[in-house]
Amino acid sequence: MSAHTAAGTTLPARSLRVTRWTTSARLSTGGLAVVPVLLAAVPFLRNATAVQQLTSLLILVTLAVTWNALAGYGGLVSVGQQAFIGLGAYATIVLVQRGVPTFAAMALAVAVCAVLAVPLSFLVLRLRGGQFAIGTWVVAEAIALIVALDQTLGGGTGTSLGGLSGLDPVVRRAFVYWYAVAVAAAVVIGLFVLLRSSLGLALQAIRDDEGSAAALGVRVLRAKRVLYVFAAAGSAAAGTTILANTLFIQPNSIFGVQWTAFMIFMVLVGGLGTFEGPLLGAVVFFLAQKMFADYGAWYLIGLGAAAIAFALLLPRGLWGLLEDRLGRRLTPIGYWLVSRRQRGREAP
Amino acid sequence: MTVVNSVLQGLTLGGLYALFACGLSLMFGVMRIINLAHGDLAVLGAFLVWWTTQQFGVNPFVALLVVVPLMFAVGYALQRTILQRCLAGGPYVPLLATFGLAIVLQNALLQTFSPDVRSLAPGIGGFATASWRLGSLSVPVLGVLVLAAAVAVLAGLQLFLRRTTLGLQMRATAQDADTAQLVGVDSRRVYALATAVAVATTALAGAFFGLRSTFDPSSGPAQLIFGFEAVVIGGFGSLWGTLAGGMVLGVAQALGALIDPQYALVAGHLVFLAVLASPRGGLLAMRTATA
Numbered sequence: 001m002s003a004h005t006a007a008g009t010t011l012p013a014r015s016l017r018v019t020r021w022t023t024s025a026r027l028s029t030g031g032l033a034v035v036p037v038l039l040a041a042v043p044f045l046r047n048a049t050a051v052q053q054l055t056s057l058l059i060l061v062t063l064a065v066t067w068n069a070l071a072g073y074g075g076l077v078s079v080g081q082q083a084f085i086g087l088g089a090y091a092t093i094v095l096v097q098r099g100v101p102t103f104a105a106m107a108l109a110v111a112v113c114a115v116l117a118v119p120l121s122f123l124v125l126r127l128r129g130g131q132f133a134i135g136t137w138v139v140a141e142a143i144a145l146i147v148a149l150d151q152t153l154g155g156g157t158g159t160s161l162g163g164l165s166g167l168d169p170v171v172r173r174a175f176v177y178w179y180a181v182a183v184a185a186a187v188v189i190g191l192f193v194l195l196r197s198s199l200g201l202a203l204q205a206i207r208d209d210e211g212s213a214a215a216l217g218v219r220v221l222r223a224k225r226v227l228y229v230f231a232a233a234g235s236a237a238a239g240t241t242i243l244a245n246t247l248f249i250q251p252n253s254i255f256g257v258q259w260t261a262f263m264i265f266m267v268l269v270g271g272l273g274t275f276e277g278p279l280l281g282a283v284v285f286f287l288a289q290k291m292f293a294d295y296g297a298w299y300l301i302g303l304g305a306a307a308i309a310f311a312l313l314l315p316r317g318l319w320g321l322l323e324d325r326l327g328r329r330l331t332p333i334g335y336w337l338v339s340r341r342q343r344g345r346e347a348p
Numbered sequence: 349m350t351v352v353n354s355v356l357q358g359l360t361l362g363g364l365y366a367l368f369a370c371g372l373s374l375m376f377g378v379m380r381i382i383n384l385a386h387g388d389l390a391v392l393g394a395f396l397v398w399w400t401t402q403q404f405g406v407n408p409f410v411a412l413l414v415v416v417p418l419m420f421a422v423g424y425a426l427q428r429t430i431l432q433r434c435l436a437g438g439p440y441v442p443l444l445a446t447f448g449l450a451i452v453l454q455n456a457l458l459q460t461f462s463p464d465v466r467s468l469a470p471g472i473g474g475f476a477t478a479s480w481r482l483g484s485l486s487v488p489v490l491g492v493l494v495l496a497a498a499v500a501v502l503a504g505l506q507l508f509l510r511r512t513t514l515g516l517q518m519r520a521t522a523q524d525a526d527t528a529q530l531v532g533v534d535s536r537r538v539y540a541l542a543t544a545v546a547v548a549t550t551a552l553a554g555a556f557f558g559l560r561s562t563f564d565p566s567s568g569p570a571q572l573i574f575g576f577e578a579v580v581i582g583g584f585g586s587l588w589g590t591l592a593g594g595m596v597l598g599v600a601q602a603l604g605a606l607i608d609p610q611y612a613l614v615a616g617h618l619v620f621l622a623v624l625a626s627p628r629g630g631l632l633a634m635r636t637a638t639a
Contacts, residue, residue: 071440138621141617260447264444304449304455
């Protein structure tokens with residue numbers, strides 16, 4: 001993320017400039033912008049399996065990107081994002097029970113969760129580091145227990161989503177898929193915009209040295225709060241998608257800490273604190289799930305062991321490895337030092 | 349009288365939570381890391397005690413004589429293999445690695461011992477449910493024993509940290525590892541011993557938990573959360589505060605259960621959140637633990 005200086009070069013200072021838009025970033029950002037359009041066309045291929053598989057993948061992408069926003073850019077390791085996954089899903093149920101049309105209820109539920117995240121942020125942001133991690137976990141547990149107490153929401157046995165049953169299954173899956181595409185795109189673009197705003201710079205300063213950043217006038221808590229609310233809304237959106245995809249939820253599974261385990265795995269494998277890494281991590285996790293999920297406990301032991309290995313040995317994940325090899329950036333998030341003569345070529 | 353009995357129950361439960369918490373707080377105090385696998389290590393301890401009693405037909409208390417030293421060694425090895433590397437990697441690396449470890453432990457226990465619910469109580473016969481009668485009060489014998497064990501462990505830890513050379517080294521390392529290193533304190537050894545003590549105490553707590561109630565491979569995270577809540581409610585930085593925090597949590601749960609068993613855990617969490625929301629909660633981030 002930092003402006004890389006070319007150590008040992010003899011170029012005069014005037015021939016250098018700082019840029020975000022390197023040629024590779026221009027090309028790949030253009031390429032990335034096309035992806036949602038291409039994805040949106042998939043249901044017209046009339047391949048039901050592809051639509052369903054891609055919906056699951058997009059849910060994972062959304063989760064990975066939001067968790068990375070918190071941990072990778074805000075230094076906030078949360079073990080409680082399942083609170084918002086569950087709240088998003090249950091808020092949708094409540095709104096549908098009140099007669100709101102299903103897809104409107106899903107969108108509204110995300111807004112409700114974002115609003116709820118504001119007071120909660122005041123609570124959990126009092127804690128730091130590992131304390132924040134367990135604090136968010138406690139909040140998730142408390143919310144799950146309270147939801148399970150409400151019999152109108154099915155108590156501990158769960159409840160199903162009404163309002164979509166009238167639709168033809170193929171049409172319903174297509175709509176849910178489009179919703180998932182929109183959610184994933186919104187989260188990725190939202191984070192992109194956040195990071196390129198002045199907040200991005202503030203977050204970088206906080207991550208490098210919170211005390212110094214605060215001393216220089218960076219409003220640390222405000223920056224963290226924005227990220228927390230953003231991640232809450234993203235997780236809630238993923239929760240509404242999960243609900244629409246499965247049509248049935250149980251407090252134990254939708255508020256389960258396994259979501260956090262998945263998010264940590266995806267982000268660690270892909271690359272914590274890199275913009276592109278979580279997208280890669282989601283794909284890797286999706287494939288791993290396809291191949292090894294039948295192994296049950298052994299599969300989860302493997303996930304945990306991989307998380308430990310990546311945290312210790314490859315903290316910037318597969319994407320960090322790739323980026324170092326290629327010396328190229330695919331997104332214009334950081335700043336690069338380039339030579340004027342070799343316009344657009346990066347000098348890492 | 350049911351209320352008084354519940355409070356008594358809660359107070360003795362607080363001893364158990366303090367026992368879970370002291371290792372957590374020791375590791376946080378010395379290394380500034382929170383071990384997210386703390387609860388799962390406790391459950392591992394409970395399973396090891398269960399396995400020993402089944403295998404050799406011994407009493408759980410006798411099994412503890414083997415399991416606690418074994419878990420001490422596990423803790424030492426854990427620090428030397430995984431945690432020491434984490435410390436070099438930045439503030440969030442220990443969290444991520446210990447979370448990974450928690451998943452590995454839970455599923456390894458699941459694979460080895462099946463998801464069946466177990467208890468250590470049958471190993472001690474009627475002692476598990478025995479109680480002293482004081483008028484209409486009933487004082488659970490096991491609860492008092494656990495509370496006494498917790499007080500003994502906390503006092504022992506306090507004496508160890510205040511009165512022994514190793515304790516002094518631990519406090520020095522906690523304050524400033526680099527400076528301690530300059531005057532000849534091997535911080536890696538100190539860290540490994542702190543982790544070993546923490547894991548041994550959590551294994552003891554796990555065994556008492558297994559005596560009081562049932563456990564299964566997925567019981568760990570809840571114990572981690574209770575221990576953490578006890579630390580926060582009691583205020584970081586004091587072992588006796590942690591005991592008080594554990595008791596407040598235990599009483600809240602016992603009183604919640606009195607209304608409806610479903611409210612037990614919710615009541616505990618709400619007390620924790622109330623403490624966090626109180627003006628004192630704002631000080632938490634600034635407080636540092638010296639264990």
